[in-house]
Amino acid sequence: MSPSPFSFAPSGRDDEADRDPLGAFVPGPRLRIEPTVLGPLAGVTFAIKDIIDTAGQVTGCGNPDWAASHTPAEVNAPTVDRLLAMGATAIGKTVTDELAYSLNGQNAHYGTPTNSNAPGRIPGGSSSGSAAAVAGGLADVALGSDTGGSVRVPASYCGICGLRTSHGRIALDGIMPLAPSFDTIGWFARDAQTLARVGGALLEPDSQPSDFTRLLVADDAFALAQTQARAALAPEVARLVQRFGQIDAVQVGEPGGGLAAWMLRFRTLQAQEIWQTHGAWIEQTAPRFGPEIAERFDWVRTVGSAQAAAALVQRAAFAERLQAMMTPGTLMVLPSAPDIAPLTSSDAASLRDHRSRVLSLTCIAGLAGLPQVSLPLAQVQGCPLGLSLIAPRGADRALLAFAAQFAPSSSIGDSGRWPG
Template structure:
């Protein structure tokens, strides 16, 4: 019998060194399911490539398998390969300079989104049922929106990051993709710790400033999905998320993340002298520049942002907003237009990133035939409740 990981990679989602598999347990809640793993996550005996050939050359095989992979295997799911990541995770586009751009099966003329590009591509192309990714600045949420998938950024610190390449430690989290809400939630029941009893999620808020970041066509297309969520909660309160503007929040995110990234990866970059794609190279140059700067004001701003968002959501609130400004950029898009779109996306993704809160993407609509997602941000630690909400909403819209 041919192993389930021996198939043609029709999407270009898997990295060349990632074509191997591990059979899951014979029984368990995910028995018979398959999953892929972003090449930022360790599997014992294999080198984690982190999206860059030089990283692959200068690191040895992992000595242990990351707990998130082990949990899925023990639940019965079979691992079918390692997927392409944007170089050292420093992108939201999904076009790797060295390994190519994985297919966005939901919109083949558009990018899949990064940095968990290969994982999103593999699920979108039905090469596996689930895929693990990492999210620091939007690297699960954005590809999920672009590829029409469910995706989650988990609460910061809720899942152990053992065996995950560090990138921006105060922002790094694990996440995963699925095509349907029930499997999305079943994976969460395996991967996430049990949650203590808490009051139900009962309040919905619409982030008006976040909605303003989306294209007009995206806002119009998302309106029915937003209305469905409002019916679930009996209405929604309009709020302004950022009292000093989402661009100000994006700037704080950019400064802090660049400073952290260089502190973690800078020594290796200086020693190994890797070749980066142009856009990634520019970001690391900025990160090096920021390494010598005093980012205390940015850290203080982040603390204020965290308090504001957490106070807004409280113990039982959900914040609703577009996941991205619109559908994925076209594969042919270049230059200023791509950078402008990326910055608008970061104004949306930095909210949960800076505050450390869980956020899910729900595939909600299309614009010009390409998917766009609706984001729901919940209180810290309410990841399982957000997953259950996704199931409820999917059942409601399917009825």
């Protein structure tokens, strides 16, 4: 019998020194929390996105005015405590986009963490530092959050594995909310086996069947990808088809104007929830946001309640349609992102266009509350590109187990660098 992907053997690595050549960690003294027991994750180091509480530390959320107006956390977020109780060692808080409201990973106050697997390109956000730390070998695992793609997109750009959990599957106590009906926790690892082992620590058993027998290919999602990206992902899709024996091609975005229309509904609902969550603090504090984030919050103010109410009704119809499509035992395959990471020198207009195409992909799982894993299975121009699998809601552990069996045992080298 093959070993369960949820058992763990220590890596044998020495603890990383407090170095940060990638700009992945928040400035200042490096947090370190030793494990509370010698558990199944002994020897594993993990980093923590700086929207997640650690006792005695101010959770900065990527903005100095937020940090200045909030007090230190009294206790760790339960997710942090769970990993410590399994024997893992926390080694630092990681840079995030301001209030976790971006997919780029470019923080005007703390810089852009280096994407070591795609030099000169953005790491993706908002879990930018977490992805950069794992991709660059500074941490074995890193916690992030995913509201609109903030784990899935950095995983694709940085050439690592990343999981967005089912909405509501893991409690978000001690984690800054952004848009609560979309917010989820997720994590990164350099290989799918480690990703699954962390799932064994954080996830209760699934309520869904563990065997996947049906594969859906999201044709309209692949149509959003660049030609080179589709070509690079095609062999891995073919490998999935061979495994399942047959596929069902589906149009996820129909009816209602395609995936671009669903992306706009996602953005509308997200914006309303963000303003409900943070509007009072913004009005009271007048925080200094970077240009991209300031522009976004200026737009958030303009979203009307009638517009959001209409989008909420449409969301319910979309979620019902996806639930009917994603029956137990079904997987859906799609690109994690439409292309490789944009260059850090890209202008604002091109980044906005790219972001719209990204959100047209990521809104699928977001609107329906489904789990999604991104696997680093392709390259374009020597840079990584992820392939994603979506599972039925609540089938997170089964999805991780499938990914651990399907993905190569080591997607990138021991150094954390993408093979080239």
